[in-house]
Amino acid sequence: MSEAHAPLVAALADDALIYAQRLGEWISRAPQIEEDMALGNIGLDLLGRARSLYGLLGSLDGTGRGEDDYAYWRDEREFRHVHLVEQPRHDFGLEIVRLLLVASLDVERYAALASSADVELAGVASKAVTESRYHRDHARLWTLRLGDGTSESHDRMVSALERVAPYVDELFEDTAVEVAAADAGVGVLPSTLKSAVMRFVEDVLAEATLDGVPSSRWRSRGGREGLHSEACGYLLAEMQHLARSHPGATW
Amino acid sequence: MSASAPESDAWPLWEVFVRAKRGLSHTHVGSLHAPDAALALHNARDLYTRRQEGVSIWVVPASAITASSPEERDAFFDPAADKVYRHPTFYEVPEDVEYL
Numbered sequence: 001m002s003e004a005h006a007p008l009v010a011a012l013a014d015d016a017l018i019y020a021q022r023l024g025e026w027i028s029r030a031p032q033i034e035e036d037m038a039l040g041n042i043g044l045d046l047l048g049r050a051r052s053l054y055g056l057l058g059s060l061d062g063t064g065r066g067e068d069d070y071a072y073w074r075d076e077r078e079f080r081h082v083h084l085v086e087q088p089r090h091d092f093g094l095e096i097v098r099l100l101l102v103a104s105l106d107v108e109r110y111a112a113l114a115s116s117a118d119v120e121l122a123g124v125a126s127k128a129v130t131e132s133r134y135h136r137d138h139a140r141l142w143t144l145r146l147g148d149g150t151s152e153s154h155d156r157m158v159s160a161l162e163r164v165a166p167y168v169d170e171l172f173e174d175t176a177v178e179v180a181a182a183d184a185g186v187g188v189l190p191s192t193l194k195s196a197v198m199r200f201v202e203d204v205l206a207e208a209t210l211d212g213v214p215s216s217r218w219r220s221r222g223g224r225e226g227l228h229s230e231a232c233g234y235l236l237a238e239m240q241h242l243a244r245s246h247p248g249a250t251w
Numbered sequence: 252m253s254a255s256a257p258e259s260d261a262w263p264l265w266e267v268f269v270r271a272k273r274g275l276s277h278t279h280v281g282s283l284h285a286p287d288a289a290l291a292l293h294n295a296r297d298l299y300t301r302r303q304e305g306v307s308i309w310v311v312p313a314s315a316i317t318a319s320s321p322e323e324r325d326a327f328f329d330p331a332a333d334k335v336y337r338h339p340t341f342y343e344v345p346e347d348v349e350y351l
Protein backbone atom coordinates (compact mmCIF):
# COMPACT_ATOMS: atom_id res chain seq x y z
CA MET A 1 0.00 0.00 0.00
CA SER A 2 1.32 3.36 -0.98
CA GLU A 3 1.54 6.38 1.32
CA ALA A 4 0.04 9.68 0.17
CA HIS A 5 3.42 11.38 0.12
CA ALA A 6 5.30 8.69 -1.83
CA PRO A 7 5.02 10.72 -5.08
CA LEU A 8 6.49 13.76 -3.31
CA VAL A 9 9.51 11.76 -2.15
CA ALA A 10 9.89 10.46 -5.71
CA ALA A 11 9.74 14.02 -7.04
CA LEU A 12 12.38 15.26 -4.58
CA ALA A 13 14.63 12.27 -5.30
CA ASP A 14 14.31 12.70 -9.06
CA ASP A 15 15.03 16.45 -8.88
CA ALA A 16 18.22 15.61 -6.98
CA LEU A 17 19.31 12.68 -9.15
CA ILE A 18 18.78 14.38 -12.51
CA TYR A 19 20.49 17.57 -11.44
CA ALA A 20 23.36 15.54 -9.99
CA GLN A 21 23.76 13.94 -13.43
CA ARG A 22 23.88 17.35 -15.13
CA LEU A 23 26.36 18.75 -12.60
CA GLY A 24 28.58 15.71 -13.03
CA GLU A 25 28.99 16.65 -16.69
CA TRP A 26 31.01 19.67 -15.58
CA ILE A 27 33.90 17.58 -14.35
CA SER A 28 36.74 18.40 -16.78
CA ARG A 29 34.66 21.13 -18.45
CA ALA A 30 34.52 23.95 -15.85
CA PRO A 31 36.73 27.06 -16.21
CA GLN A 32 39.33 25.60 -13.81
CA ILE A 33 39.95 22.25 -12.18
CA GLU A 34 38.97 23.80 -8.83
CA GLU A 35 35.51 24.52 -10.23
CA ASP A 36 35.27 20.99 -11.67
CA MET A 37 35.63 19.84 -8.09
CA ALA A 38 33.17 22.36 -6.69
CA LEU A 39 30.37 21.47 -9.10
CA GLY A 40 31.22 17.78 -8.83
CA ASN A 41 30.97 17.99 -5.04
CA ILE A 42 27.60 19.66 -5.25
CA GLY A 43 26.46 16.94 -7.65
CA LEU A 44 27.65 14.29 -5.21
CA ASP A 45 25.73 15.93 -2.37
CA LEU A 46 22.60 15.74 -4.51
CA LEU A 47 23.30 12.15 -5.50
CA GLY A 48 23.65 11.20 -1.83
CA ARG A 49 20.38 12.95 -1.11
CA ALA A 50 18.66 11.07 -3.94
CA ARG A 51 19.96 7.76 -2.58
CA SER A 52 18.54 8.49 0.88
CA LEU A 53 15.19 9.47 -0.61
CA TYR A 54 14.99 6.39 -2.88
CA GLY A 55 15.72 4.33 0.23
CA LEU A 56 12.64 5.82 1.88
CA LEU A 57 10.60 5.56 -1.28
CA GLY A 58 10.91 1.78 -1.52
CA SER A 59 8.93 1.36 1.68
CA LEU A 60 6.59 4.33 1.14
CA ASP A 61 5.29 3.19 -2.25
CA GLY A 62 5.00 -0.41 -1.10
CA THR A 63 7.11 -1.86 -3.93
CA GLY A 64 10.25 -2.51 -1.88
CA ARG A 65 12.44 -1.29 -4.73
CA GLY A 66 16.02 -0.14 -4.11
CA GLU A 67 17.93 2.91 -5.29
CA ASP A 68 19.26 1.23 -8.45
CA ASP A 69 15.77 0.11 -9.45
CA TYR A 70 14.60 3.71 -9.37
CA ALA A 71 17.66 5.22 -11.03
CA TYR A 72 18.33 2.66 -13.76
CA TRP A 73 15.16 0.73 -14.41
CA ARG A 74 12.46 3.36 -14.76
CA ASP A 75 11.65 4.95 -18.09
CA GLU A 76 11.23 8.62 -18.88
CA ARG A 77 7.51 8.81 -18.10
CA GLU A 78 8.12 7.46 -14.60
CA PHE A 79 10.52 10.24 -13.65
CA ARG A 80 8.98 13.12 -11.69
CA HIS A 81 11.58 15.90 -11.79
CA VAL A 82 10.96 19.46 -13.00
CA HIS A 83 12.07 20.48 -16.48
CA LEU A 84 14.71 22.93 -15.27
CA VAL A 85 17.07 20.24 -13.97
CA GLU A 86 17.00 18.13 -17.14
CA GLN A 87 17.83 20.98 -19.56
CA PRO A 88 21.13 20.42 -21.38
CA ARG A 89 24.30 21.88 -19.98
CA HIS A 90 25.08 25.18 -21.68
CA ASP A 91 27.72 27.69 -20.54
CA PHE A 92 29.05 28.25 -17.02
CA GLY A 93 26.83 31.30 -16.55
CA LEU A 94 23.69 29.29 -17.21
CA GLU A 95 24.79 26.63 -14.74
CA ILE A 96 25.34 29.23 -12.05
CA VAL A 97 21.91 30.75 -12.62
CA ARG A 98 20.30 27.30 -12.58
CA LEU A 99 22.21 26.36 -9.42
CA LEU A 100 21.14 29.61 -7.75
CA LEU A 101 17.49 28.79 -8.45
CA VAL A 102 17.61 25.10 -7.54
CA ALA A 103 19.67 25.61 -4.38
CA SER A 104 17.49 28.52 -3.24
CA LEU A 105 14.40 26.36 -3.72
CA ASP A 106 16.05 23.43 -1.93
CA VAL A 107 17.00 25.57 1.07
CA GLU A 108 13.40 26.67 1.53
CA ARG A 109 11.61 23.42 0.80
CA TYR A 110 13.91 21.21 2.84
CA ALA A 111 13.78 23.71 5.73
CA ALA A 112 10.00 23.27 5.67
CA LEU A 113 10.27 19.48 5.32
CA ALA A 114 12.65 19.29 8.29
CA SER A 115 9.55 19.50 10.47
CA SER A 116 7.59 16.98 8.40
CA ALA A 117 5.39 14.44 10.18
CA ASP A 118 7.44 11.73 8.44
CA VAL A 119 10.47 11.70 10.74
CA GLU A 120 12.70 9.87 8.26
CA LEU A 121 11.95 12.42 5.57
CA ALA A 122 12.53 15.15 8.15
CA GLY A 123 15.94 13.63 8.88
CA VAL A 124 17.00 13.68 5.23
CA ALA A 125 15.63 17.22 4.94
CA SER A 126 17.63 18.67 7.81
CA LYS A 127 20.87 17.35 6.31
CA ALA A 128 19.80 18.67 2.91
CA VAL A 129 19.25 22.20 4.22
CA THR A 130 22.86 22.51 5.38
CA GLU A 131 24.19 21.19 2.08
CA SER A 132 21.94 23.40 -0.01
CA ARG A 133 22.91 26.52 1.94
CA TYR A 134 26.47 25.88 0.79
CA HIS A 135 25.35 25.23 -2.81
CA ARG A 136 23.35 28.44 -2.76
CA ASP A 137 26.30 30.39 -1.41
CA HIS A 138 28.54 29.02 -4.15
CA ALA A 139 26.04 30.11 -6.78
CA ARG A 140 25.66 33.50 -5.09
CA LEU A 141 29.42 34.18 -5.10
CA TRP A 142 29.66 33.33 -8.79
CA THR A 143 26.55 35.27 -9.72
CA LEU A 144 28.03 38.40 -8.14
CA ARG A 145 31.33 37.95 -9.95
CA LEU A 146 29.87 37.12 -13.34
CA GLY A 147 27.01 39.63 -13.27
CA ASP A 148 29.27 42.42 -12.04
CA GLY A 149 32.36 41.20 -13.90
CA THR A 150 33.28 41.89 -17.52
CA SER A 151 30.80 42.94 -20.19
CA GLU A 152 31.12 39.44 -21.66
CA SER A 153 30.24 37.73 -18.37
CA HIS A 154 27.40 40.18 -17.73
CA ASP A 155 25.90 39.55 -21.17
CA ARG A 156 26.12 35.80 -20.69
CA MET A 157 24.32 36.07 -17.35
CA VAL A 158 21.58 38.15 -19.00
CA SER A 159 21.10 35.49 -21.66
CA ALA A 160 21.24 32.73 -19.02
CA LEU A 161 18.36 34.41 -17.18
CA GLU A 162 16.40 34.52 -20.43
CA ARG A 163 17.06 30.82 -20.95
CA VAL A 164 15.92 29.69 -17.50
CA ALA A 165 12.91 32.02 -17.31
CA PRO A 166 10.40 29.56 -18.86
CA TYR A 167 11.26 26.91 -16.27
CA VAL A 168 10.81 28.98 -13.11
CA ASP A 169 7.00 28.87 -12.73
CA GLU A 170 7.00 25.08 -12.71
CA LEU A 171 9.19 25.12 -9.58
CA PHE A 172 6.42 26.74 -7.58
CA GLU A 173 3.41 24.95 -9.00
CA ASP A 174 1.20 23.04 -6.56
CA THR A 175 0.63 19.83 -8.49
CA ALA A 176 -1.37 16.83 -7.29
CA VAL A 177 1.90 15.42 -5.94
CA GLU A 178 2.53 18.27 -3.52
CA VAL A 179 -1.14 18.78 -2.64
CA ALA A 180 -1.59 15.13 -1.61
CA ALA A 181 1.50 15.25 0.58
CA ALA A 182 0.51 18.58 2.14
CA ASP A 183 -3.00 17.27 2.86
CA ALA A 184 -1.42 14.32 4.65
CA GLY A 185 0.55 16.79 6.80
CA VAL A 186 3.88 15.57 5.43
CA GLY A 187 4.73 17.99 2.65
CA VAL A 188 4.88 21.64 1.80
CA LEU A 189 3.13 23.54 -1.00
CA PRO A 190 5.67 25.02 -3.44
CA SER A 191 3.49 28.11 -3.92
CA THR A 192 4.10 29.03 -0.27
CA LEU A 193 7.86 29.01 -0.85
CA LYS A 194 7.90 31.25 -3.89
CA SER A 195 8.22 34.65 -2.22
CA ALA A 196 11.10 33.59 0.03
CA VAL A 197 12.97 31.85 -2.78
CA MET A 198 12.53 34.62 -5.32
CA ARG A 199 13.35 37.34 -2.79
CA PHE A 200 16.72 35.70 -2.20
CA VAL A 201 17.35 35.18 -5.92
CA GLU A 202 16.30 38.70 -6.91
CA ASP A 203 18.43 40.24 -4.14
CA VAL A 204 21.50 38.38 -5.40
CA LEU A 205 20.75 39.36 -8.99
CA ALA A 206 20.30 43.00 -8.04
CA GLU A 207 23.60 43.01 -6.18
CA ALA A 208 25.16 41.46 -9.28
CA THR A 209 23.84 44.41 -11.37
CA LEU A 210 21.42 42.08 -13.15
CA ASP A 211 17.72 42.58 -13.71
CA GLY A 212 15.49 39.87 -12.27
CA VAL A 213 14.28 36.77 -14.04
CA PRO A 214 12.47 38.07 -17.15
CA SER A 215 8.93 37.06 -18.02
CA SER A 216 8.49 34.38 -20.62
CA ARG A 217 5.83 33.80 -23.27
CA TRP A 218 5.69 30.05 -22.65
CA ARG A 219 6.40 28.02 -19.57
CA SER A 220 7.34 24.42 -18.87
CA ARG A 221 4.87 22.13 -17.17
CA GLY A 222 4.22 18.47 -16.58
CA GLY A 223 7.51 17.27 -15.05
CA ARG A 224 5.74 16.04 -11.93
CA GLU A 225 3.40 13.97 -14.13
CA GLY A 226 6.27 12.40 -16.06
CA LEU A 227 6.00 14.62 -19.14
CA HIS A 228 9.51 15.70 -20.07
CA SER A 229 11.40 17.56 -22.75
CA GLU A 230 13.59 16.03 -25.44
CA ALA A 231 16.70 16.44 -23.29
CA CYS A 232 15.45 13.95 -20.69
CA GLY A 233 15.65 10.90 -22.92
CA TYR A 234 19.26 11.56 -23.86
CA LEU A 235 20.19 12.15 -20.23
CA LEU A 236 18.56 8.89 -19.15
CA ALA A 237 20.16 6.97 -22.01
CA GLU A 238 23.60 8.06 -20.88
CA MET A 239 22.85 7.48 -17.21
CA GLN A 240 21.18 4.10 -17.62
CA HIS A 241 22.84 2.36 -20.54
CA LEU A 242 25.65 0.72 -18.58
CA ALA A 243 23.36 -0.74 -15.91
CA ARG A 244 20.94 -1.95 -18.58
CA SER A 245 23.63 -3.42 -20.84
CA HIS A 246 25.08 -5.40 -17.96
CA PRO A 247 22.19 -6.14 -15.59
CA GLY A 248 23.34 -6.92 -12.08
CA ALA A 249 26.96 -5.99 -12.81
CA THR A 250 28.97 -4.74 -9.85
CA TRP A 251 32.29 -2.93 -9.79
CA MET B 252 45.52 40.33 -4.39
CA SER B 253 43.44 43.28 -5.56
CA ALA B 254 39.67 42.98 -5.83
CA SER B 255 39.72 43.61 -9.57
CA ALA B 256 41.32 40.49 -10.97
CA PRO B 257 43.26 40.91 -14.19
CA GLU B 258 41.33 40.03 -17.31
CA SER B 259 43.23 36.89 -18.14
CA ASP B 260 42.55 33.20 -18.00
CA ALA B 261 45.01 32.72 -15.17
CA TRP B 262 43.52 32.89 -11.71
CA PRO B 263 46.01 33.76 -8.98
CA LEU B 264 47.50 31.07 -6.78
CA TRP B 265 46.50 30.69 -3.13
CA GLU B 266 48.17 28.69 -0.37
CA VAL B 267 45.82 26.74 1.86
CA PHE B 268 46.22 26.11 5.60
CA VAL B 269 43.88 23.78 7.47
CA ARG B 270 43.46 23.35 11.20
CA ALA B 271 42.69 19.69 11.79
CA LYS B 272 41.03 20.23 15.16
CA ARG B 273 40.80 22.71 17.98
CA GLY B 274 44.08 23.16 19.79
CA LEU B 275 46.24 22.31 16.79
CA SER B 276 47.77 24.97 14.57
CA HIS B 277 46.91 25.55 10.92
CA THR B 278 49.08 23.41 8.67
CA HIS B 279 49.92 24.02 5.03
CA VAL B 280 48.08 21.43 2.96
CA GLY B 281 48.54 22.64 -0.61
CA SER B 282 47.59 25.35 -3.06
CA LEU B 283 44.88 26.17 -5.54
CA HIS B 284 43.72 28.73 -8.08
CA ALA B 285 40.82 31.09 -7.45
CA PRO B 286 39.80 34.51 -8.73
CA ASP B 287 39.55 36.01 -5.23
CA ALA B 288 39.70 35.26 -1.53
CA ALA B 289 36.07 34.26 -0.96
CA LEU B 290 36.13 31.75 -3.82
CA ALA B 291 39.57 30.55 -2.75
CA LEU B 292 38.00 29.65 0.60
CA HIS B 293 35.16 27.80 -1.16
CA ASN B 294 37.60 25.93 -3.38
CA ALA B 295 39.75 25.05 -0.39
CA ARG B 296 36.73 23.61 1.37
CA ASP B 297 35.94 21.48 -1.68
CA LEU B 298 39.50 20.35 -2.35
CA TYR B 299 41.05 19.91 1.08
CA THR B 300 38.28 19.18 3.60
CA ARG B 301 36.21 16.61 1.70
CA ARG B 302 36.97 13.94 4.28
CA GLN B 303 36.51 15.96 7.46
CA GLU B 304 40.16 17.00 7.54
CA GLY B 305 39.54 20.30 9.21
CA VAL B 306 37.59 22.70 11.37
CA SER B 307 39.14 25.91 10.07
CA ILE B 308 40.73 27.06 6.82
CA TRP B 309 43.05 29.94 5.97
CA VAL B 310 43.81 30.97 2.40
CA VAL B 311 46.75 33.25 1.69
CA PRO B 312 47.71 34.74 -1.68
CA ALA B 313 50.86 32.88 -2.71
CA SER B 314 52.29 36.21 -3.84
CA ALA B 315 52.08 37.49 -0.24
CA ILE B 316 54.49 34.86 1.00
CA THR B 317 58.18 35.70 1.10
CA ALA B 318 60.15 32.47 1.08
CA SER B 319 63.78 31.62 1.57
CA SER B 320 65.38 30.47 -1.65
CA PRO B 321 67.17 27.16 -2.16
CA GLU B 322 70.33 28.98 -3.36
CA GLU B 323 70.57 30.76 -0.06
CA ARG B 324 70.20 27.57 1.91
CA ASP B 325 73.81 27.36 3.08
CA ALA B 326 73.96 30.93 4.21
CA PHE B 327 70.62 30.62 5.97
CA PHE B 328 70.79 27.30 7.69
CA ASP B 329 74.35 25.95 7.88
CA PRO B 330 75.57 28.33 10.61
CA ALA B 331 73.14 26.68 13.00
CA ALA B 332 74.63 23.26 12.40
CA ASP B 333 77.62 23.50 14.77
CA LYS B 334 76.00 25.46 17.58
CA VAL B 335 75.04 22.65 19.85
CA TYR B 336 74.74 25.01 22.79
CA ARG B 337 71.50 26.26 21.28
CA HIS B 338 69.86 22.98 22.26
CA PRO B 339 68.68 22.69 25.85
CA THR B 340 70.23 19.22 26.09
CA PHE B 341 73.69 20.84 25.84
CA TYR B 342 73.42 22.01 29.42
CA GLU B 343 73.76 19.78 32.41
CA VAL B 344 71.09 20.42 34.96
CA PRO B 345 72.45 20.65 38.52
CA GLU B 346 71.03 17.93 40.71
CA ASP B 347 69.44 20.33 43.15
CA VAL B 348 67.26 21.94 40.54
CA GLU B 349 64.02 20.08 40.85
CA TYR B 350 61.51 21.82 38.65
CA LEU B 351 63.36 22.53 35.41
